Amino acid sequence: MEYSVNTRPLLQQSESESDFEERDGRESGGTLDDPVVVTKDTRPLFKVQEPKDRYNLAYIIFYLLGMTTLLPWYFFVTADDYWMYKLRNLSGNYTVVGDGGRSELQASFTAYLSVASTIPNTLFLILNSLLSHKISLRIRMVGSLSTIIILFVVTTALVKIDTDSWQQIFFIVTLVIVVLLNIASAILQGGLFGLVGKFSARYITAVVSGQALGGIFAALASILSLCLGASATTSAFVYFMVANAMLLLALTAYLILTRAMFFQYHLLDKSEGNTLHYEPGSIQSSSYGPSVRNISYMGILSKIWTYGFSEWLTFFITLAMYPSITVLVCSTYKGNKVAWNDVYFVPVVGYLIFSTFDYVGRMLAGFLHWPRGRGWLLLLLSAFRVVFVPLILLCNAQPRHHLPVVIHSDVLYILIIVLFGLTNGYLANITLICVPRVVDATEQEVASSMMAAFLGVGLACGSALGLGMVKIL
Known part of the structure; x- marks a missing residue:
């Protein structure tokens, strides 16, 4: 659609003066210097208001x-x-x-x-x-x-x-x-x-x-x-x-x-x-x-690689321990014929408590949104989680053949699992939240799909390492 746009300032002259000048110009057969520009307007006529959920x-x-x-x-x-x-x-x-x-x-x-x-x-x-x-x-x-x-x-x-x-x-x-x-x-x-x-x-x-x-x-x-x-x-x-x-x-x-x-x-x-x-x-x-x-995968990857590596590292460390090692950690009081120690300790601590605080961590990331736009800091925080590997290995995981049991307290092990799940959930979510903000709108779907791929590779690598971790005990 083509529009004729008059570019003369509206307050340049009074309306009566403008009318007389235009009439005089036409009657004298002269040309009126009125700049008119023909443009093609590609913008939508009305701005769409965002609907409510x-x-x-x-x-x-x-x-x-x-x-x-x-x-x-x-x-x-x-x-x-x-x-x-x-x-x-x-x-x-x-x-x-x-x-x-x-x-x-x-x-x-x-x-x-x-x-x-x-x-x-x-x-x-x-x-x-x-x-x-x-x-x-x-x-x-x-x-x-x-x-x-x-x-x-x-x-x-x-x-x-x-x-x-x-x-x-x-x-x-x-x-x-x-x-x-x-x-x-x-x-x-x-x-x-x-x-x-x-x-x-x-x-x-x-x-x-x-x-x-x-x-x-x-x-x-x-x-x-x-x-x-x-x-x-x-x-x-x-x-x-x-x-x-x-x-x-x-x-x-x-x-x-x-x-x-x-x-x-x-x-x-x-x-x-x-x-x-x-x-x-x-x-x-x-x-x-x-x-x-056309999608530039390398261009998108150059923008999100720190977030993707952070996502990969988070799940790599988590799956190296959970559930391959955590399912083996039993109560130090197992065998005293108490249902909590003999029956419920592993499913409650190893699965329910971990999953619950993983959930809390993901919810917390949705409120805090920190650190925002700092992929290198997220990567550093993910790397710090490697401390959970020796901590969990030194808990009462049975059977074991090489490493000694250093952490005998059930309460301390539960605290480790709480922090393990909380940090996993927080870092898993905050990286996914940050990625759509560092790419263009047309790249968001591919970038988020790439993050899912990083997550999947982290799960696979962590699971493979978890099989080896069992042999270390």
Whole structure:
């Protein structure tokens, strides 16, 4: 659209003087020196006012989606007794887990589960950061959530099927499901972090806090099953049914969220020269589909590498100790026939307390926002967490063959776990909050997806180191 813009100052002359001069100029046949510039105005005619998050609906849904990203891992780990029952030694008692010693399948399952989870998750988090702008966000989010639901339904059905006559096949099928689950979870997590990077820090906090809340939920479920004395198959069936319900709720909630004006506004392409497109009742955003913009990965990486390395280092140190070592730390009073020392100490301290303070740390980062814009300082703080490695190794982790037990106090160990979880949650969240602020608006989705890749690689490297740490004890 072209406009004729009169550039004469409005108060240069009075209106009557201007009229007489223009009339005289026309009557005398002369030309009037009136500078008129023809321009093409590419700006939107009206500035769009940011919609409100009515009833905090988007915040709640992002919380739920955050829980969903790690739900497969939490529920598979929590159902350890179920896997041991399914893979038990059939030459002995059919109802007692591990009777007469672990079978070969039981002994190798945890190691295979770790490999089947970590490798595809890390690989697809990296691929997601490289290819996310070429695939529609809607396809990635809805497709990955739907895939996870289908795989969990299959897993739930297998609980009620007698697999004793085909244990080996069940073992392979389960690992295939784990691989596919982690591929879908990586796509979901990468897409979610890329999506929430377009929103304010409050919504980033909702996602990462939701992840920690998933750990609390799984720990409480484990403790509750211990209190009720439920069988391995009953507990697993309840776990997986709850997971199915939460996953279905997350998918439904996400589809509702995409129709909200608040959500669509934040997905608008806000790069210079782009305009806003409207349809009745909604804002259409080209960024919700595949982007055709050229992405400079090295340019983005040069801006966020300190934050990414900090995220990697935080989870590398955490996973080196948790849960491979923390699950081995038992009460120094174990064996005195007190339920707290013999039954509840590890699930409460090693899982529930860690997850709770991990959650508190993530929430705290959402309020403090410190240090803001100082990637090198975040990296330094993450490096300081290496002190937790010798501290936890010197606690009462059993069995041990090389290192002595130096920290005998249960209270001191609990304090170490509190600080360990608190610092992990705080640094994990604050780095993700800072990244969208150090890149351009058009780079936020890719930058946040890269941070998810750093997180995934940190988990993988930490898990691998954790296996070696067990040998050091």
